[in-house]
Amino acid sequence: xxxxxxxxxxxxxxxxxxxxxxxxxxxxxxxxxxxxxxxxxxxxxxxxxxxxxxxxxxxxxxxxxxxxxxxxxxxxxxxxxxxxxxxxxxxxxxxxxxxxxxxxxxxxxxxxxxxxxxxxxxxxxxxxxxxxxxxxxxxxxxxxxxxxxxxxxxxxxxxxxxxxxxxxxxxxxxxxxxxxxxxxxxxxxxxxxxxxxxxxxxxxxxxxxxxxxx
Ligand SMILES: O=C(NCc1cccc(CNc2ccc3[nH]ncc3c2)c1)c1cc(-c2ccc(F)cc2)cc(O)c1O
Ligand SMILES: [Mg+2]
Numbered sequence: 001x002x003x004x005x006x007x008x009x010x011x012x013x014x015x016x017x018x019x020x021x022x023x024x025x026x027x028x029x030x031x032x033x034x035x036x037x038x039x040x041x042x043x044x045x046x047x048x049x050x051x052x053x054x055x056x057x058x059x060x061x062x063x064x065x066x067x068x069x070x071x072x073x074x075x076x077x078x079x080x081x082x083x084x085x086x087x088x089x090x091x092x093x094x095x096x097x098x099x100x101x102x103x104x105x106x107x108x109x110x111x112x113x114x115x116x117x118x119x120x121x122x123x124x125x126x127x128x129x130x131x132x133x134x135x136x137x138x139x140x141x142x143x144x145x146x147x148x149x150x151x152x153x154x155x156x157x158x159x160x161x162x163x164x165x166x167x168x169x170x171x172x173x174x175x176x177x178x179x180x181x182x183x184x185x186x187x188x189x190x191x192x193x194x195x196x197x198x199x200x201x202x203x204x205x206x207x208x209x210x211x212x213x214x
Contacts, residue, residue: 004094005037005039006039006068006069006094006095006098007098008032008036008037009029009032009033009037009039009069009098009102010069010098010101010102012028012029012032013025013028013029013102013105014101014105016028017105017106019105019107020105020106020107021106021107022074022075022077022078022106022107022108023078025074025102025105025106026044026047026071026074026075029041029069029071029102030043030044030200033199033200034200038199038200038201039068039069039199040068040199041068041069041071041072041199042071042072042075042141042169042199043071043199043200045196045197045199046169046194046196046197046199046205046207047071047072047075049194049196049207050072050075050076050139050167050207051075051079053165053167053194053209054076054079054080054137055079057136057137057165058081059080059084059136059137059165060080060081060083060084060085060136061084061085061087061132061133061134061135061136061137062076062077062080062084062085062086062087062135062136062137062138062139063086063087063088063089063126063132063135063137063138063139063159064076064086064087064088064089064138064139064141065088065089065119065138065139065140065141065142065146065150066088066089066090066140066141066142066143067088067089067090067095067096067099067114068090068095068099068141069095069098069099069102070088070098070099070100070102070103070106070112070114071102072139072141072169073086073088073099073103073108073112073114074102074103074106074108074112076137076139077103077106077108077111077112078106078108080111084111085111085112085113086111086112086113087113087115087126087130087132088112088113088114088115089114089115089116089117089118089119089122089123089142090114090115090116091116091117091118091119091142093116096114096116099114100114113130115130119142119146119150119153120146120149120150120153123150123153123154123157123159124153124157126157126159127157127158127159132159134158134159134160134161134164135154135159135160135161135164136163136164136165137164137165137167138154138164138165138166138167139167139168139169140166140167140168140169140176140179141168141169141170144170144174144175144176144179145176145178147168147176147178147179148176148178148179148181148182151166151179151182151183151210152182154166155188155212160212160214161212161214162212162213162214163211163212163214164211164212165209165210165211165212166183166189166209166210166211166212167207167208167209167210168207168208168210169205169207170198170205170207171193171205171206171207171208172195172204172205172206173198173203173204173205176208179208180208183208183210187213188212188213188214189210189211189212189213190210190211190213191208191209191210191211192208192209192211193206193207193208193209194206194207194208194209
């Protein structure tokens with residue numbers, strides 16, 4: 001059975017990246033996906049915007065929805081302070097296992113925990129099973145039609161506090177219209193749009209930041 005694209009991404013990382021060096025893992029993935037096979041990593045252009053927002057927030061507890069190959073988990077975790085941690089939810093078992101290996105190569109396994117399953121099933125378990133009090137930062141990058149319902153679920157589960165930051169990828173392409181409508185018309189969120197481009201392409205995209213006001 002020939003390999004998947006995600007397996008080929010892991011191969012190129014394990015062959016070319018410097019072990020324990022997150023930046024070299026990111027560069028390796030970006031090089032491969034811009035030159036050989038497109039893949040849905042947040043990429044280096046939107047990644048720089050993500051970096052700035054994470055650095056400004058300096059979060060202790062981060063939730064990511066949609067791990068994929070672990071590129072954005074590495075991007076975020078490399079900026080976190082020593083005790084801070086990132087929980088990332090991935091439904092696709094192959095993606096989860098490839099991400100685990102890539103995160104390990106980056107040397108970030110002690111900061112990142114991959115939770116296998118659907119966001120709607122795992123979010124309600126975060127407080128009791130994963131000892132989360134509230135979330136400082138949430139990166140939404142899973143199924144776009146889940147962004148809005150999962151935002152409601154996060155609030156219902158008491159996981160958002162005054163100042164919690166939601167950052168959503170792909171609000172322009174593929175698009176997350178219900179999410180934009182929900183947060184932009186909701187007084188409990190302060191929204192900012194970050195225009196950019198789809199990873200490795202010249203197609204317009206954007207990320208949306210929604211700060212929870214409590
Ligand atoms: O759709 C996207 N990503 C989400 C996604 C997609 C597939 C599988 C999974 C499986 N992982 C998964 C699922 C459900 C889940 N529930 N809880 C956790 C969880 C995890 C996740 C996406 C698409 C494009 C894109 C596609 C085509 C094109 F032409 C241009 C652009 C660009 C992106 O940056 C994207 O992020
Ligand atoms: Mg995305």
